Structures are given as structure tokens and as C-alpha cells.
Amino acid sequence: MTDPSDVAHGEAPDNGAEAPVTAPETGAEERRRLHDVWMSGTEAPTRSGHFTSEAGQEMLEEEEGAVLAQQRGTLVSDDYLDDIESDDDERQILNMGPQHPSTHGVLRLQLELIGERIIRAKPIIGYLHTGMEKTAETLTYMQGSTNVTRMDYLSPFFNELCFSLATERLLGVDVPPRADAIRVLMTELNRVSSHLVWIATQGMDIGALSMMIYGFRDREPILDFFERTTGLRMNHNYIRPGGVAADLPDGWRDDVVSIIDLVTKGVGEYEGILNANPIFIERTQSVGVITPEECDAYGVTGPIARASGVDWDLRKAFPYSGIDQYEFKVPLGRHGDTFDRYIVRMEEIKQSLGIVAQVMDSMPDGDWRTGDRKVTPPPRARIDQSMEALIHHFKLFTGGFGVPAGEVYQAVESPRGELGMYLVSDGGTRPYRLHVRGPSFANTQALPVMLTDSLIADVVATLASVDPVLGDVDR
Amino acid sequence: MADDVTTPEETVVDTTGAASAHPALAAVAATVPSAVFDVVLGDPVARVEREDYLALFEALEDEGFEAFSDLCVVDYLHREIGRFDVVVNLLSHQHKVRLRVLCAVPGNDPTLPSLSGVYPGANFYEREGYDLLGVTFTDHPDLTRIMLPEDWEGHPLRKDESVGSVPVQFKGSNKVE
Numbered sequence: 001m002t003d004p005s006d007v008a009h010g011e012a013p014d015n016g017a018e019a020p021v022t023a024p025e026t027g028a029e030e031r032r033r034l035h036d037v038w039m040s041g042t043e044a045p046t047r048s049g050h051f052t053s054e055a056g057q058e059m060l061e062e063e064e065g066a067v068l069a070q071q072r073g074t075l076v077s078d079d080y081l082d083d084i085e086s087d088d089d090e091r092q093i094l095n096m097g098p099q100h101p102s103t104h105g106v107l108r109l110q111l112e113l114i115g116e117r118i119i120r121a122k123p124i125i126g127y128l129h130t131g132m133e134k135t136a137e138t139l140t141y142m143q144g145s146t147n148v149t150r151m152d153y154l155s156p157f158f159n160e161l162c163f164s165l166a167t168e169r170l171l172g173v174d175v176p177p178r179a180d181a182i183r184v185l186m187t188e189l190n191r192v193s194s195h196l197v198w199i200a201t202q203g204m205d206i207g208a209l210s211m212m213i214y215g216f217r218d219r220e221p222i223l224d225f226f227e228r229t230t231g232l233r234m235n236h237n238y239i240r241p242g243g244v245a246a247d248l249p250d251g252w253r254d255d256v257v258s259i260i261d262l263v264t265k266g267v268g269e270y271e272g273i274l275n276a277n278p279i280f281i282e283r284t285q286s287v288g289v290i291t292p293e294e295c296d297a298y299g300v301t302g303p304i305a306r307a308s309g310v311d312w313d314l315r316k317a318f319p320y321s322g323i324d325q326y327e328f329k330v331p332l333g334r335h336g337d338t339f340d341r342y343i344v345r346m347e348e349i350k351q352s353l354g355i356v357a358q359v360m361d362s363m364p365d366g367d368w369r370t371g372d373r374k375v376t377p378p379p380r381a382r383i384d385q386s387m388e389a390l391i392h393h394f395k396l397f398t399g400g401f402g403v404p405a406g407e408v409y410q411a412v413e414s415p416r417g418e419l420g421m422y423l424v425s426d427g428g429t430r431p432y433r434l435h436v437r438g439p440s441f442a443n444t445q446a447l448p449v450m451l452t453d454s455l456i457a458d459v460v461a462t463l464a465s466v467d468p469v470l471g472d473v474d475r
Numbered sequence: 476m477a478d479d480v481t482t483p484e485e486t487v488v489d490t491t492g493a494a495s496a497h498p499a500l501a502a503v504a505a506t507v508p509s510a511v512f513d514v515v516l517g518d519p520v521a522r523v524e525r526e527d528y529l530a531l532f533e534a535l536e537d538e539g540f541e542a543f544s545d546l547c548v549v550d551y552l553h554r555e556i557g558r559f560d561v562v563v564n565l566l567s568h569q570h571k572v573r574l575r576v577l578c579a580v581p582g583n584d585p586t587l588p589s590l591s592g593v594y595p596g597a598n599f600y601e602r603e604g605y606d607l608l609g610v611t612f613t614d615h616p617d618l619t620r621i622m623l624p625e626d627w628e629g630h631p632l633r634k635d636e637s638v639g640s641v642p643v644q645f646k647g648s649n650k651v652e
Contacts, residue, residue: 057619057620057621057625065616066591066592066616066617067616067617070595070598070616070617075595076595125621125622126620126621126622126623126624129622129623131631133607133632134631134632169516170516293541295542296541296542296543296568297541297542297543297594297595297596298543298595298596299542299543299544299545299594299596300596310568311568312542312566312568317571318573406515406516407515407549408515408516408518409518409545409562409564409573409575411544411573418544420544420545420564422545422547422549422562422564424549432549433549433550433632435545435547435549435562437544437545437547437564441599441600442596442599444599445596445598445599446596474622
């Protein structure tokens with residue numbers, strides 16, 4: 001007689017005539033019950049449950065046309081082996097994530113499988129969306145770098161650098177040579193530390209657990225150096241519009257020399273472990289292949305595109321912060337598979353260490369932030385002496401500085417690819433709009449191209465080689 | 476006579492500003508004459524009418540702008556030429572140039588053809604533009620929300636959308652009677 005759901009609601013629907021169930025009538029949601037809260041003696045629920053659903057974003061059992069091509073990754077080049085013979089018993093749609101240790105955050109993948117073979121894949125994102133682009137519209141340009149640094153949390157200096165460069169282009173402010181050199185030093189060290197996390201997790205995901213220990217071990221001195229310089233291990237807010245927040249600490253050369261020695265030795269160890277390791281080679285070569293044409297069409301950039309042979313590095317194409325005065329080479333792969341991404345990233349670590357060594361040798365003296373008092377707060381000592389300095393300080397920290405109306409797109413080569421920011425100013429002290437083109441967003445989008453037609457065990461290896469940071473994807 | 480014929484053609488090229496923005500854009504400007512080119516802070520920028528939006532990108536892809544880079548929507552609430560700007564960034568590896576294309580979209584009819592047929596990478600970016608700013612990209616294969624839950628109401632990055640707040644109860648605070 002009594003429906004189980006009524007029993008769960010307690011005494012309230014005692015009359016049993018019509019239970020005030022407000023669940024939507026669509027099929028998938030009928031199975032779920034609303035979490036209504038009933039108080040004794042009341043007729044209606046005091047707090048009504050609320051569905052959130054990704055139903056429209058999910059993969060359907062039957063898709064057609066362009067959707068199917070998207071999920072199969074055959075939009076650009078159709079290398080799909082269309083020899084699927086199966087009955088419905090063998091097909092299944094598998095959810096991987098958002099809580100899965102190898103999804104590197106909260107990425108959710110829907111995979112259609114026949115046996116162990118992946119027929120379709122669909123990345124579903126948004127679980128870490130916190131509206132940071134909207135937040136950026138409420139923060140002044142001085143505060144903005146605290147916001148953007150939290151997006152790609154493994155390479156925070158690049159976010160700050162990109163935001164600062166965009167603001168400085170709108171302002172028309174040039175930063176001193178020492179600020180540029182410090183920026184290059186910090187970002188290239190950051191590239192090394194980010195790649196070290198990647199090699200750690202890539203190794204861990206395919207079973208080389210010692211790589212995890214080694215990668216995090218060698219990243220530690222770099223984070224220690226960041227902490228000594230900026231005060232924080234992550235989310236530094238160190239690179240700011242107009243320069244950097246502080247000069248390098250005393251004895252920074254000794255730290256950098258020891259980092260270079262340690263990581264160079266470490267990279268040799270990793271290559272000794274992995275390069276001729278038959279298990280590593282079997283699990284990475286010809287796994288997760290993407291072609292140069294697909295990279296361009298999907299907006300895939302960075303080491304993934306370079307592993308496919310796309311000769312494109314923003315540090316060479318559109319140099320920023322004077323990085324073109326240092327000598328470095330752009331490593332390229334040929335096969336576009338997981339192994340080539342490994343080779344390219346290892347080589348990038350060496351090249352970045354080379355840049356760091358050059359910056360260390362040629363570090364110019366001078367100020368580390370622009371002398372423009374409309375942008376940079378005056379030195380503490382000046383505030384006691386000068387009324388104007390006090391006024392500038394007060395205005396900067398209460399209202400911020402205005403940026404001339406205009407719009408600019410600034411891109412830097414982050415460890416994951418092209419990190420771009422489209423900054424629109426209406427002349428005020430806060431951005432009118434800040435759009436962040438995260439490299440992981442585009443790289444995640446191309447996952448079906450790499451995943452389909454491979455085996456379920458290869459998903460983990462491929463996903464790790466894409467190295468997505470979900471804070472950057474969802475923002 | 477011959478001079479009379481050639482002069483208007485040259486002025487057309489001059490008014491669009493394509494050749495001065497970048498030499499590679501001259502052929503594109505000939506295909507899509509309504510596009511206006513300019514250089515803003517060192518970057519080549521094109522502004523195109525909604526009718527020629529898709530045609531411009533097809534011409535650009537033929538002209539070597541093969542790499543899709545970025546697409547975003549900006550809400551200019553009270554603007555005469557259209558409330559929204561759809562901003563697309565393309566890269567040409569062979570010409571080593573980045574081109575930004577802007578297209579105004581009116582607020583009472585925020586629709587635009589989807590680029591995902593030309594550049595598959597536009598897929599996620601157009602979903603983001605639809606989700607956060609409510610611009611509908613027609614012929615998009617899978618135009619659903621991407622960041623927010625499916626049953627979210629409104630488009631939070633629009634300028635007339637309220638930021639919202641979560642009520643906080645300050646229990647035990649000193650009430651002023």
C-alpha cells in the first residue's frame with residue numbers, strides 16, 4: 001500500500017492522498033529522490049531539495065553526426081578503425097571521475113567501451129568552476145594578480161606574468177631590465193617545477209612509483225627558493241603590474257646553482273630509469289597519438305603540440321620579457337604520442353635550466369619595478385619624507401590605478417601551452433572583462449582525439465601526458 | 476578608363492586596412508570586403524559584420540590561419556553597434572602572426588553561426604560563451620552548458636546579472652533595539 005518514499009518522509013504525508021513530490025518528470029531524474037526536509041506537524045516541506053544535473057552535458061547512448069565525430073575524435077582526420085562488431089551486451093558507458101586519482105583534479109571522462117576498447121570519449125568539466133573571470137571584474141589591477149595566480153596552480157608565475165604583461169601593455173609602462181630578468185628567472189624555474197610534478201605523476205600513473213618520489217623530491221628546493229623570494233610556495237602574487245614585488249633574496253645565486261645541479265642530476269636519474277625501461281616504453285609509445293593538423297584545429301599547444309612536430313613556441317614567435325636574448329632550443333617530437341611528450345618535456349627542463357643559468361650570469365643591476373608612481377607604490381622610507389609619496393601610496397591602495405580604455409590579448413608560453421589573457425579596460429581601476437585562455441582547457445577538449453580507439457588502460461597514461469590542471473580548465 | 480577601374484579597388488584595400496595590418500590579410504580582405512582591419516597595440520585586429528562572420532573564417536583558414544587559439548564573449552551592455560562582442564583569436568604559424576577578429580552581436584538576438592565546422596577547437600569555447608554570457612551559436616553540434624549545472628538560470632558573466640550573495644546568519648550578535 002504505502003510507497004517507500006512516503007515512509008521515508010515520516011509522518012507528514014499521512015493522509016496519503018497526494019504526496020507533494022516536486023521531482024522533475026524527465027526519465028533520468030525520476031530515479032533520484034529530492035532531499036526534502038519535513039518537520040513534524042507541518043503540511044509542506046520546510047526546505048525543498050534542489051536538483052543539479054549535468055544531464056544535457058552527458059554522453060547519450062546514441063549520438064549522431066557532428067556530436068559522434070566529436071566524441072570519436074574524427075573531425076579533422078579520420079583514423080578511426082570502424083570495425084566494431086558487438087552486441088549491446090558488450091557496450092557500456094563508463095564514468096571515470098570526477099573523483100578518480102588519475103584524473104589530476106576533478107576531470108570527468110565518459111567513455112563508451114566495447115570490451116576494453118574505447119569507442120567514444122567525452123570530457124565533462126566545470127566541477128571546479130568558481131567564476132574567477134567574474135571575480136577579476138571586482139578586483140583592482142593591483143589585486144588582480146592574486147586572483148589569476150590561483151588558476152593554474154602548478155605554474156602560478158605564468159598567470160601573474162601574463163596578467164602583468166597585459167596590464168602593462170594597456171598602460172604603456174615599461175619595466176626595468178632587472179624586473180624582466182627576474183621574471184624570466186622565476187618563470188623558467190617554475191616551468192622546471194611544473195614539469196617535475198608532471199614526471200612524478202606520469203610515472204606514478206603508469207606504475208613507476210619511484211618517479212613520484214624523485215619528482216617531488218627535486219621540486220622541493222625550487223619551491224623553497226620561491227618561498228624565500230616571494231614568501232609563499234604557491235600562489236605567490238610576486239609578479240605584479242609594473243615589475244615584481246621584491247628583489248631577489250641575499251644568496252639567491254647559491255640557491256639557483258644548487259637547484260641547477262640537483263635537477264640536472266635528477267633528470268639524468270629519471271632518464272636512466274625510464275628511457276630504456278621496457279614497461280615504460282610499452283605503455284607510452286604509440287599511445288594517445290595526435291597529429292599536427294589536429295593540434296592546430298583543436299587549439300592544442302605546448303609540449304603536446306611540439307611532440308607532434310608543431311614547431312611553435314611563443315618564447316620564440318612572440319618573445320616577452322626579453323627572453324629572446326637568451327639562447328635556448330625548442331625540442332620537437334615526431335610521433336605525437338605519450339613517449340614523445342615525455343622526451344620533449346625532459347628536454348624542456350634542460351633548456352629551461354640553461355636559460356636560468358644565463359639569467360644568473362647576466363642579471364642586471366637596478367630597480368626591480370618601474371619608477372612610475374602611478375603604478376608602483378613609493379618606497380617605505382619616502383612616505384615619511386614626502387607628502388606626494390604618501391598621497392600616491394594612499395591612492396594606490398584605496399582606489400588602485402586607472403588603466404586607459406582599450407583591449408589587449410597577451411599570451412605567454414606556460415608549461416602547458418599558450419596561456420592567453422584578453423583584458424578589456426573601460427578606463428577604470430578594475431578590468432571590464434578578463435578572459436583567460438587556459439592551455440589545459442583546449443588540451444582537455446582534444447582528449448577524445450587521443451583516447452578513442454585505444455584501450456582503457458591507456459587512458460591513464462594519455463591523461464597524465466596531457467597534464468591538465470583543472471584549476472586552469474574551469475577557472 | 477583603366478585608371479578609373481583600378482583606383483576604386485585600391486581604395487577598397489586601403490579602407491579595410493588589411494595590407495597595412497599584415498600582408499597575408501590582403502587576400503582575405505578581397506574575399507570578404509566588409510571586414511575592417513586595424514592594428515591595436517601591435518596586434519592585427521579585424522572587425523566583421525555578422526553576415527560575413529563565417530565567410531571570413533573560411534577565407535582565413537584558406538589563407539594560412541590554421542591554428543585556432545581562443546574565443547570569448549564580452550558584454551558591453553549599452554553599446555550602439557550591438558551588445559556583445561565575440562572575440563576570436565587565430566594564429567598563423569607560417570606567417571608568424573596572431574589575428575584577433577571581433578564581431579558585434581545585438582543583445583535582442585544574440586546568435587552567431589558556430590565556428591566548430593571550420594575549427595573544431597571552437598566547440599568548448601562556444602559552449603563557454605553560451606553558458607556564461609548567453610550567446611547562442613547556431614549549428615553548434617552540442618550547445619549545452621559547460622561550466623555551470625544544466626539547470627542554472629541566467630548567464631553570470633553578463634553585466635546585468637546580479638552577482639548574488641549567500642545569506643549569513645550572525646547568531647548571537649548584539650541586536651540594536
